[in-house]
Amino acid sequence: MKTAAVKPAFNVDELRAQFPILKELVHGKPLVYFDNAATSQKPRRVIKAESAYYATINANVHRGVHTLSTKATEAQEAAREIVRKHINAKHAHEIIFTSGTTAGINLAAASLGQLLLKKGDEVVISGMEHHSNIVPWQLACERHGATLKVIPITDSGEWDLKQVPFSGKTRILAISHVSNTLGTINPVKKLIAQAKKQGIVTVVDGAQAIAHLNVNVQDLGCDLYAFSGHKAYGPTGIGVLYGRDELLERMPPWQGGGEMIDTVTLIQSTWAKLPFKFEAGTPNIAGIIGLGKAIRWMEDYDKAVMARHEHALLQHATKELLAIDGLRIIGTAKEKVGVISFVIDPSSASGSGVHHYDLGTLLDQQGIAVRTGHHCTQPLMDRFGVSGTTRVSFACFNSMEEVDTMVAALKKAIKMLR
Amino acid sequence: MFTDWQDRYEHLIELGKDLPLIAPEHKTDDNLVRGCQSRVWLHPEPQNGLIHFTADSDAMITKGIVALLVRVYNNRTPQEILGASTEFIDKIGLREHLSPNRANGLSAMIDQMKRYALADSAKP
Ligand SMILES: Cc1ncc(COP(=O)(O)O)c(C=O)c1O
Numbered sequence: 001m002k003t004a005a006v007k008p009a010f011n012v013d014e015l016r017a018q019f020p021i022l023k024e025l026v027h028g029k030p031l032v033y034f035d036n037a038a039t040s041q042k043p044r045r046v047i048k049a050e051s052a053y054y055a056t057i058n059a060n061v062h063r064g065v066h067t068l069s070t071k072a073t074e075a076q077e078a079a080r081e082i083v084r085k086h087i088n089a090k091h092a093h094e095i096i097f098t099s100g101t102t103a104g105i106n107l108a109a110a111s112l113g114q115l116l117l118k119k120g121d122e123v124v125i126s127g128m129e130h131h132s133n134i135v136p137w138q139l140a141c142e143r144h145g146a147t148l149k150v151i152p153i154t155d156s157g158e159w160d161l162k163q164v165p166f167s168g169k170t171r172i173l174a175i176s177h178v179s180n181t182l183g184t185i186n187p188v189k190k191l192i193a194q195a196k197k198q199g200i201v202t203v204v205d206g207a208q209a210i211a212h213l214n215v216n217v218q219d220l221g222c223d224l225y226a227f228s229g230h231k232a233y234g235p236t237g238i239g240v241l242y243g244r245d246e247l248l249e250r251m252p253p254w255q256g257g258g259e260m261i262d263t264v265t266l267i268q269s270t271w272a273k274l275p276f277k278f279e280a281g282t283p284n285i286a287g288i289i290g291l292g293k294a295i296r297w298m299e300d301y302d303k304a305v306m307a308r309h310e311h312a313l314l315q316h317a318t319k320e321l322l323a324i325d326g327l328r329i330i331g332t333a334k335e336k337v338g339v340i341s342f343v344i345d346p347s348s349a350s351g352s353g354v355h356h357y358d359l360g361t362l363l364d365q366q367g368i369a370v371r372t373g374h375h376c377t378q379p380l381m382d383r384f385g386v387s388g389t390t391r392v393s394f395a396c397f398n399s400m401e402e403v404d405t406m407v408a409a410l411k412k413a414i415k416m417l418r
Numbered sequence: 419m420f421t422d423w424q425d426r427y428e429h430l431i432e433l434g435k436d437l438p439l440i441a442p443e444h445k446t447d448d449n450l451v452r453g454c455q456s457r458v459w460l461h462p463e464p465q466n467g468l469i470h471f472t473a474d475s476d477a478m479i480t481k482g483i484v485a486l487l488v489r490v491y492n493n494r495t496p497q498e499i500l501g502a503s504t505e506f507i508d509k510i511g512l513r514e515h516l517s518p519n520r521a522n523g524l525s526a527m528i529d530q531m532k533r534y535a536l537a538d539s540a541k542p
Contacts, residue, residue, distance in 0.1 A: 355477035357456040
């Protein structure tokens with residue numbers, strides 16, 4: 001973070017003015033955007049940075065000796081340093097640019113699988129993981145004859161720490177920092193410490209944490225940490241996989257191609273040094289620069305201050321929602337980000353339950369964007385015995401008035417449907 | 419037809435209440451329409467050269483949409499079903515349900531009805 005700059009006081013109107021999309025109308029009504037866990041909206045500074053790159057310094061990186069290539073390379077490497085500092089990695093070469101969390105975890109699973117997994121070994125995940133942090137491990141386990149073990153989830157939507165299935169055969173722990181469906185902030189540091197004692201390599205899915213928490217990878221003690229730019233006010237198609245350099249050195253490359261090699265003959269190749277060993281092909285240069293801007297923007301506004309505002313929204317919305325007859329919140333952990341998943345159960349007073357698809361459709365008609373369905377966490381839906389939920393998820397630019405608008409619209413929708 | 423979203427959706431929800439309901443034994447995985455966020459079952463029964471549809475859904479708006487389709491396609495010959503236009507969808511203001519967004523299932527339902535019709539018309 002910039003040391004000298006004085007943080008601007010938190011003013012939601014001033015913040016909202018920086019997001020051009022918030023002026024859009026949906027079905028003739030002002031947009032209320034409560035689907036930030038899927039992707040957050042972008043401030044003007046980020047949108048401008050991407051187009052300025054194309055308008056002024058577009059060139060391929062690390063290849064040309066010409067001026068534009070040098071400028072593009074410098075801009076990309078400056079963004080890498082911004083990311084390094086932001087998550088407190090030791091070295092810039094521990095920051096690997098990927099297309100997103102999904103790509104980061106696939107890289108981790110494929111490469112770690114090859115490095116570590118043998119027949120009979122075990123990989124531990126939790127029961128609240130996004131499909132992106134399940135399927136790559138299933139593929140790796142299948143390939144190497146390993147088995148996936150799962151930390152069970154309690155009724156409040158937290159890890160059951162008494163039932164962590166570590167064994168002498170556990171090689172990898174892959175867990176989410178924050179649940180996209182429940183909003184639960186998981187005690188990752190504690191579990192990582194436990195894993196480390198047993199020599200287990202730890203991978204964190206930080207997709208939902210990066211916009212809301214100050215992430216410090218050295219303090220967490222994780223080996224790998226993945227996140228996406230688009231969930232943290234940055235562009236789509238860009239993400240980061242942080243890896244501890246000693247481990248990254250030992251991991252085999254995932255994808256082969258240009259940029260990632262040192263020498264190539266038709267028989268064999270040698271790998272480029274970190275981070276380029278894991279960055280095959282032309283990177284998303286505009287996205288990388290946009291991501292750097294988004295991180296700077298979050299630092300300027302201070303995530304802790306934004307998180308306090310989001311927490312106030314969470315508390316207000318939780319209270320208002322719980323007053324609706326039959327409404328049940330799935331995910332009631334003490335430590336949560338601004339995410340509320342709920343279902344409408346049948347109630348003796350008001351009659352039938354309400355399907356999330358109906359709610360989502362009627363909220364949309366009123367200009368309100370929420371997510372409905374299983375949120376790419378089908379095992380978690382099974383755990384709670386529901387086919388899906390309606391999820392509202394907040395970002396720093398959301399206001400209390402928007403929460404009230406949503407609650408009123410929800411009541412109207414439920415009335416139409418019951 | 420409807421200018422106000424509320425009228426439009428209330429009408430759709432009402433339509434759903436008149437849907438010829440599928441018999442419980444036909445609520446099978448085979449009759450599930452793939453590609454809807456809510457569950458939709460569609461059961462075809464050929465009768466004297468016509469196809470008779472029954473259906474259900476666990477969401478009310480989806481049930482209204484499938485009821486609308488059943489109204490249009492029910493008790494028609496396979497050729498009529500295969501040749502039917504989907505213009506009525508625009509008229510009732512449901513075009514948004516035809517977008518390629520996989521979360522809504524209108525086009526998946528129409529596809530499934532047409533697939534049944536095609537399979538039936540291919541029978542000797
Ligand atoms: C917890 C979690 N993990 C992984 C992902 C995948 O992120 P992306 O689609 O950006 O690769 C998401 C996004 O939905 C998520 O919420």
